[in-house]
Structure formats: C-alpha cells, structure tokens
Amino acid sequence: MRALFLGNMQVYLDNSATTRPRQQAVKAALEAMESSYGNPSTLYRLGLDAEKIVKAARKTVAASLGALPEEIFFTSGGTESNNTAVFGAWESRKKQGKRVITTAVEHPSVLNCFEELKRRGADVVVLPVGRDGSLDLDVFRAALTEDTVLVSVMHVNNETGAIFPVREIGRIIKEFAAQKGIAKPLLHTDCVQSYGKLQFKAADLGADLISVSAHKVHGLKGTGALYIKKGVHIQPFMLGGGQESGFRSGTENVPGIAAFGAAAGLLRISDFAAREHLKKRLTEEIPDIRINSPEDGCPSVLNVSFLGCRAEVLLHMLEQDGIYVSTGSACSSKDKGSRVLRAMGLSAEEIEGAVRFSFCADNTVEEADYVVERLKAHTEGQRRLRSAFRRK
Amino acid sequence: MLNEKENVYIVRCGEVALKGQNKPYFERMLVQKIKKILKGTEGISVERTDGLIFVRTPLDIPREDILKRVGRVFGVDSISPASEVDITGLNADEALAEAGRVAVEIMNGIIASKGIKTFKIEARRADKAFPVESPQIARRIGASVLKGCKVLKVDVHEPDALLFVNVRRNYVYIYEQKILAFGGLPIGTNGKGLVLLSGGIDSPVASFMMAHRGMVLEAVHYHSYPYTSERAWEKVKDLAQILTLYTGRLRIHSINLLPIQEQIVQHCPEDETTILVRRFMMRIAERIAKDNGCMMLITGENLGQVASQTAEALVVTDASVSLPVMRPLIGMDKTQIMDIAREIGTFETSIQPYEDCCTVFLPKHPVTKPKLEKILESESRLDCEALIEAAVASEEISIIYPDE
Numbered sequence: 095m096r097a098l099f100l101g102n103m104q105v106y107l108d109n110s111a112t113t114r115p116r117q118q119a120v121k122a123a124l125e126a127m128e129s130s131y132g133n134p135s136t137l138y139r140l141g142l143d144a145e146k147i148v149k150a151a152r153k154t155v156a157a158s159l160g161a162l163p164e165e166i167f168f169t170s171g172g173t174e175s176n177n178t179a180v181f182g183a184w185e186s187r188k189k190q191g192k193r194v195i196t197t198a199v200e201h202p203s204v205l206n207c208f209e210e211l212k213r214r215g216a217d218v219v220v221l222p223v224g225r226d227g228s229l230d231l232d233v234f235r236a237a238l239t240e241d242t243v244l245v246s247v248m249h250v251n252n253e254t255g256a257i258f259p260v261r262e263i264g265r266i267i268k269e270f271a272a273q274k275g276i277a278k279p280l281l282h283t284d285c286v287q288s289y290g291k292l293q294f295k296a297a298d299l300g301a302d303l304i305s306v307s308a309h310k311v312h313g314l315k316g317t318g319a320l321y322i323k324k325g326v327h328i329q330p331f332m333l334g335g336g337q338e339s340g341f342r343s344g345t346e347n348v349p350g351i352a353a354f355g356a357a358a359g360l361l362r363i364s365d366f367a368a369r370e371h372l373k374k375r376l377t378e379e380i381p382d383i384r385i386n387s388p389e390d391g392c393p394s395v396l397n398v399s400f401l402g403c404r405a406e407v408l409l410h411m412l413e414q415d416g417i418y419v420s421t422g423s424a425c426s427s428k429d430k431g432s433r434v435l436r437a438m439g440l441s442a443e444e445i446e447g448a449v450r451f452s453f454c455a456d457n458t459v460e461e462a463d464y465v466v467e468r469l470k471a472h473t474e475g476q477r478r479l480r481s482a483f484r485r486k
Numbered sequence: 487m488l489n490e491k492e493n494v495y496i497v498r499c500g501e502v503a504l505k506g507q508n509k510p511y512f513e514r515m516l517v518q519k520i521k522k523i524l525k526g527t528e529g530i531s532v533e534r535t536d537g538l539i540f541v542r543t544p545l546d547i548p549r550e551d552i553l554k555r556v557g558r559v560f561g562v563d564s565i566s567p568a569s570e571v572d573i574t575g576l577n578a579d580e581a582l583a584e585a586g587r588v589a590v591e592i593m594n595g596i597i598a599s600k601g602i603k604t605f606k607i608e609a610r611r612a613d614k615a616f617p618v619e620s621p622q623i624a625r626r627i628g629a630s631v632l633k634g635c636k637v638l639k640v641d642v643h644e645p646d647a648l649l650f651v652n653v654r655r656n657y658v659y660i661y662e663q664k665i666l667a668f669g670g671l672p673i674g675t676n677g678k679g680l681v682l683l684s685g686g687i688d689s690p691v692a693s694f695m696m697a698h699r700g701m702v703l704e705a706v707h708y709h710s711y712p713y714t715s716e717r718a719w720e721k722v723k724d725l726a727q728i729l730t731l732y733t734g735r736l737r738i739h740s741i742n743l744l745p746i747q748e749q750i751v752q753h754c755p756e757d758e759t760t761i762l763v764r765r766f767m768m769r770i771a772e773r774i775a776k777d778n779g780c781m782m783l784i785t786g787e788n789l790g791q792v793a794s795q796t797a798e799a800l801v802v803t804d805a806s807v808s809l810p811v812m813r814p815l816i817g818m819d820k821t822q823i824m825d826i827a828r829e830i831g832t833f834e835t836s837i838q839p840y841e842d843c844c845t846v847f848l849p850k851h852p853v854t855k856p857k858l859e860k861i862l863e864s865e866s867r868l869d870c871e872a873l874i875e876a877a878v879a880s881e882e883i884s885i886i887y888p889d890e
Contacts, residue, residue: 410712
C-alpha cells in the first residue's frame with residue numbers, strides 16, 4: 095500500500111526476532127522434503143535416510159554447543175525447550191523442595207511457566223535487575239535456600255543484550271549444595287539469544303538444561319533444541335511414540351532439523367563491528383539518546399532510547415528506508431511498554447523511544463552508516479514536530 | 487401432497503410492502519438482492535408471488551446457512567422455513583385433510599425435539615376463492631393435530647408451539663417460526679453516501695445503519711503513516727470485510743493526513759488541532775464524495791462523546807462543507823452503539839489495539855467550544871486548498887469484496 099523506500103538498500107537489523115535462513119539451510123530442508131521424506135521411525139531405506147539426516151544434524155548441533163549428541167533433544171523451538179525445561183525440572187524435583195528462582199527479564203516462555211508453577215504450589219522468586227539490566231549476584235545468593243530445586247536464568251537478554259553471569263550462578267549453586275549437603279538444584283539457561291552470538295560451551299556454563307532455537311541462527315522457524323546434561327533426568331513434556339530417546343515424542347521435523355544442522359555447521363562468532371560502529375556514531379552524532387544495552391553486553395544487540403521520539407514511528411520511518419528494527423514498547427497509551435525496560439526502571443519517555451537494533455555476522459559498517467544517516471533525519475523531524483506542538 | 491424434493495422458505499418484506507406504488511420496485515430489488523447473496527449455490531430459486539418471496543433450495547443445503555445469508559439482506563423482515571403442500575385439483579375438504587396430515591407430522595417432530603404440551607394453530611386464507619374461512623381452517627387443522635398427537639392440548643393464550651397455516655392458490659404453507667431479520671430497505675433504493683471509516687467502534691455501526699436504510703456506501707479512511715501503524719489499515723480492511731456482508735462490495739479511499747497534520751502543528755494553536763484536522767477530513771471527504779457520485783457524508787459521531795463531538799464542535803465541523811452530513815449515532819449512548827457493533831460482528835475487530843496508535847497530535851486540552859471565526863483565522867495561516875488537493879491526489883483505493 096505504501097510507497098516504499100527509494101533505492102534498493104535493505105538493512106535487516108532485527109536478528110534477535112528472527113534471522114534470514116542460510117541458503118545451505120534452505121537447501122538441506124528442501125532435500126529432506128523432496129528426497130528423504132520417509133518417517134525416521136520406519137524400517138525401510140527411505141526412513142533410514144531421514145534418520146541419518148537427524149543423526150548428522152544432532153552431531154553438528156551438539157558440536158556447536160560443545161555437547162555430546164545424546165545430550166541434544168530436538169524440539170519445536172525456544173518456547174518448547176523452555177517449557178520442557180521448567181516444567182520437566184519442577185515435576186521431577188518438586189518432592190525435594192518448593193523454591194524456584196528466575197529473573198524479572200526472562201522471555202515470556204520462561205516467565206509464564208513460572209507463573210504456572212506458582213499456581214501448582216511452587217515458591218517462586220523473581221529476581222529484580224538493575225538500571226543497566228544486570229543481575230546482582232548477592233541478591234541471587236540471598237534467594238538461594240536449601241529448599242531450592244530449580245534456577246532459570248537467561249544467558250543474554252533479548253531486548254537489551256545484557257549478559258547474565260550464568261557461570262557464576264552455576265558455581266554458587268554447586269558450592270551451596272556441597273556446603274549444605276543437599277542435591278544440587280537444576281540450573282536452566284535460555285541461550286536462544288546467545289547461541290551463535292557468544293562463544294560458549296555447554297559444560298563451561300555449568301547448566302543442566304540449555305534452550306536454543308534454530309531460526310535465530312539462520313535455520314528455520316519451528317525447530318529448536320534442549321540440551322540436557324548427561325546424567326540429568328527430567329520429566330518429558332510430550333508423550334507419544336517415544337521419539338528422541340523417549341524424551342520428546344512426535345515424528346521428527348526432519349526438514350527443520352536438517353536445516354538446523356546446516357545452519358549450526360556454518361555458525362561463526364562475529365566481532366559485530368557494524369554494531370560497534372552504529373553505537374559510536376549514534377552516541378557522537380545524535381543528541382539526547384540513552385544506550386540501554388550495558389557496556390559489557392552481548393555485541394549482537396543495541397538498545398537505544400531516542401528521547402522525544404516515539405519508537406514505533408521511528409520504526410515505520412526506517413521501514414520506508416528499507417531498514418528493519420524493532421521496538422519492545424508499543425505506541426499505545428494503554429500499553430505500558432516493554433516489560434524488560436520497565437523492570438530496569440527506565441522512565442516512560444525512555445521506554446517510549448526505545449529501539450532495538452540486533453545484528454548478525456553479515457551486517458556491515460556501510461549498513462550502519464546508512465542507518466545513522468536516516469535516523470538523524472527522522473529523529474530531527476519528529477523532535478521538531480513535537481516541540482512545535484508543545485511550544486504553543 | 488407435501489413437497490419433499492426441496493426446502494422452501496417464505497421471505498417477508500416488511501416495510502417495503504407499505505410503499506404504495508413503489509412496492510413492485512422495492513420487491514424486485516429485494517428479490518435481486520436475495521438472489522445475489524445466494525449466488526454461487528447451485529439449484530436455488532427466488533420468486534415473488536402475491537406479496538411474498540419464496541426461496542427454494544436443494545435439500546442438502548443447511549437451513550442455518552440460508553437463514554443467515556438471507557437474514558442479512560436489508561428489506562427482509564422475517565423468514566420462515568415452511569412445509570409446502572400441493573393442493574392442486576383437491577376440493578376444500580381434501581385439501582384441509584392433507585394439510586392436517588402434514589401438520590400432525592410437523593407437530594410430532596416438535597414434540598420429539600422440544601417435548602411440548604400445548605399448541606395453537608393460526609390460519610390465514612390468502613386465496614379468498616378458497617371456500618373455508620380462516621378461523622374454520624384453524625379449527626379443522628387443530629382438530630387433526632389433536633387427533634393425531636394425543637399428548638397435546640390446545641392453548642390459545644400461551645401455547646408451547648404455534649403453527650401457522652397459510653392457504654394460497656394451489657398450495658398450503660405450514661411453518662412454525664418467523665425468524666426476524668434486520669428489516670430496513672434494500673440497498674440501492676436510497677442513494678449513495680460516503681462514510682468516514684476509522685478503525686473504531688462507531689463508524690462501522692454508522693455504516694451499517696445507513697446501509698440498513700437502503701443506502702449504497704463508499705468509504706474514506708484517514709491515517710498518519712508512519713505515525714500510525716500499517717496494521718491499523720489492515721484492521722480497517724478487516725472491518726470493511728465484515729461490513730460487506732451487509733453492504734456488498736465496498737470501495738475504500740485511503741488518505742494520509744500526515745502532511746496536513748504537520749502543517750497544522752507548526753502553524754496553528756495546539757488546542758485547535760483536533761477540530762482543524764476534523765474540518766480537513768470533512769473537506770477531503772466532500773471532494774471524494776462529489777467525484778464518486780455520493781450525495782452525503784456519513785460519520786460515526788455521537789453528541790458529546792469526545793471534544794470534537796460537542797454541539798459547538800459539530801457546528802464548526804459542518805461549516806466546512808456544503809454536503810449534508812449524516813450522523814446516525816448522534817443520539818445514542820456508547821453502550822447502545824457497542825451492542826449493535828456486537829450484533830453485526832464488528833466489535834471484536836474494532837477493539838484491537840492498533841486504533842490510531844499515535845497520540846503525538848492529540849492536544850492535552852482540546853477546545854470543546856470552538857468559535858468559527860477563530861478557527862477560520864487559524865486556517866488562514868495554511869494553504870488549505872493546496873493541502874486538500876494534494877491529499878485527494880494521493881489517495882489509494884482498495885476494493886473489498888464479500889467473502890461468500
């Protein structure tokens with residue numbers, strides 16, 4: 095309907111929402127659909143081909159996480175992985191204690207599960223975060239009791255890119271359990287945003303359960319995985335035909351898994367020079383902004399408040415230039431705006447003007463330059479209009 | 487003999503029957519509209535006989551489907567699924583015996599499904615050549631039912647089931663329900679109007695009410711992209727899609743008001759923003775109306791609902807145009823409007839949160855009693871004619887077709 099951007103520049107800076115699938119991933123999915131369409135559970139050759147695809151993908155995904163293939167369980171995505179981890183852990187440990195701990199800025203697919211655990215009788219502790227979005231380990235220590243059975247802390251926040259000290263939390267839990275002579279509470283971490291963006295190995299994180307999603311790393315939507323550390327047992331979420339070693343029933347999404355394998359094999363950790371460049375130029379050249387992403391955050395996310403602007407309007411203006419970004423906050427007065435930014439204690443004006451730029455390894459410095467130029471024009475225009483309006 | 491080869495529906499045109507010499511015209515229009523709404527289903531016939539419209543469909547077409555679709559045609563007062571008994575060549579006694587037999591069959595069906603205890607027969611003799619008068623007909627059919635359905639008693643005051651018997655030339659029609667439709671007048675019998683369609687609750691209801699009185703509609707929608715979301719436009723199209731159930735095909739002119747809003751914000755007093763924008767909307771609408779053969783403008787305004795809808799504001803708004811402005815909701819309460827929105831199925835879509843998501847141009851304290859001279863003075867700072875011209879030139883047109 096709208097006259098779209100002039101020229102053919104297209105800059106996709108919403109990689110935390112989803113990513114463009116790699117050509118190889120699309121090809122792998124197509125091949126799985128066209129040639130190896132058998133059910134992996136069947137006995138004939140066609141089924142075996144499909145099973146081989148799943149097996150190979152499991153190996154690649156496991157390697158990308160520094161895990162063993164038998165520690166990887168394919169799911170329908172990050173949400174299912176998170177649900178499976180939280181409910182599975184609770185159901186298998188609830189006899190040993192009632193306390194479960196998470197943070198205020200988790201993804202809804204974790205937070206809403208904890209809401210449900212509250213209804214099921216859990217003693218839910220939701221840890222607050224600071225104004226820079228970080229978690230205070232002393233606050234966590236204080237919440238940890240002998241009654242604790244599950245801790246779920248995201249690795250990287252999807253809105254701000256804040257990195258949470260999962261390793262330290264793992265260590266604290268371990269020491270605490272050893273000191274008290276109790277079974278170690280399970281540690282789950284949602285790595286949907288850090289996977290493929292930060293260098294980490296499952297074992298280093300010290301987590302028992304790790305959620306990842308394929309479409310955030312140039313795979314397809316509808317595929318993800320849950321890492322379950324060898325030796326840890328939680329209750330399955332999906333019952334049925336016993337696929338995925340009986341842990342996740344349902345005929346395998348072979349095309350999605352094939353694509354996931356292909357994408358995982360191509361992962362490379364970027365230095366995100368485009369993001370650094372954008373941050374530097376925005377800070378230097380556009381007045382009245384607030385960088386909401388912490389200094390030591392994940393380099394794939396840059397959250398910026400343009401004061402005196404409405405993020406949603408900026409989003410639409412940029413869209414006309416072929417630039418795709420996102421806003422956590424809605425433009426409606428009924429909506430209170432981003433839950434995460436509110437939890438960080440940002441002002442209404444800061445939340446209203448908050449735009450998230452999220453990067454992949456393919457984004458370039460030239461793209462960042464283009465974005466800065468367009469943003470300069472749009473913030474100026476919007477601010478001028480607004481001040482004209484309020485002046486009289 | 488009972489017609490078991492097809493389903494028969496009697497469709498009554500309420501008010502249209504009152505229109506004296508225009509009657510045949512209205513009825514022809516109505517038949518045309520019913521045919522149109524049933525188009526696409528094989529084997530359906532729609533005929534007008536002696537002041538009633540008969541719809542005949544193959545047996546496998548669900549009754550609810552026909553009732554729902556025909557019930558949405560404006561000008562239809564009520565519909566009855568009927569049993570048709572062919573009495574051609576029978577004398578009066580034979581005819582009534584045959585009708586009685588069918589009445590018993592129908593009643594047995596009602597007893598089985600609803601477990602009724604009492605009944606009443608109401609008869610009408612449309613064919614005055616039939617030698618038995620209406621009260622006699624009722625009595626004789628009633629006697630057949632009493633004999634045939636032993637469990638039933640007559641109750642003329644509060645019967646559990648009421649059966650209508652209508653004796654016409656060569657046919658007797660027996661039916662239980664009169665399902666009320668929207669009434670009104672067939673679309674196309676009352677000119678053409680341009681409605682200002684927002685994404686809110688009111689304007690779709692206003693559209694419905696004017697269409698209900700037989701008016702053909704066209705719509706204009708204003709947005710402030712990129713200050714409003716493209717989803718808001720999708721929402722308007724969804725609303726229009728629902729409205730097409732009643733109005734048929736709908737053309738929407740979509741216009742970006744942002745250039746005008748920017749000018750107003752920069753040159754005019756803040757508290758007048760809303761009323762000034764409103765006047766521009768009306769003038770642009772008038773231009774579009776005239777270009778597209780619309781005789782009047784229609785808005786969902788409602789006295790006193792918001793600042794731009796006070797009596798004073800409406801006067802100032804109306805002064806901007808010469809075409810008549812219809813405001814079918816003017817005297818209604820919001821709750822009444824919401825009830826109609828629910829009934830016509832637009833409410834759930836209207837309350838989606840994309841509505842005019844931008845409050846950038848909403849003054850903190852809008853004038854509630856604007857003075858025309860002051861408003862004209864403010865407008866004199868703008869090149870109104872050029873702004874309106876540009877807005878009209880930038881229109882984009884979407885045509886929404888009914889789904890069925």
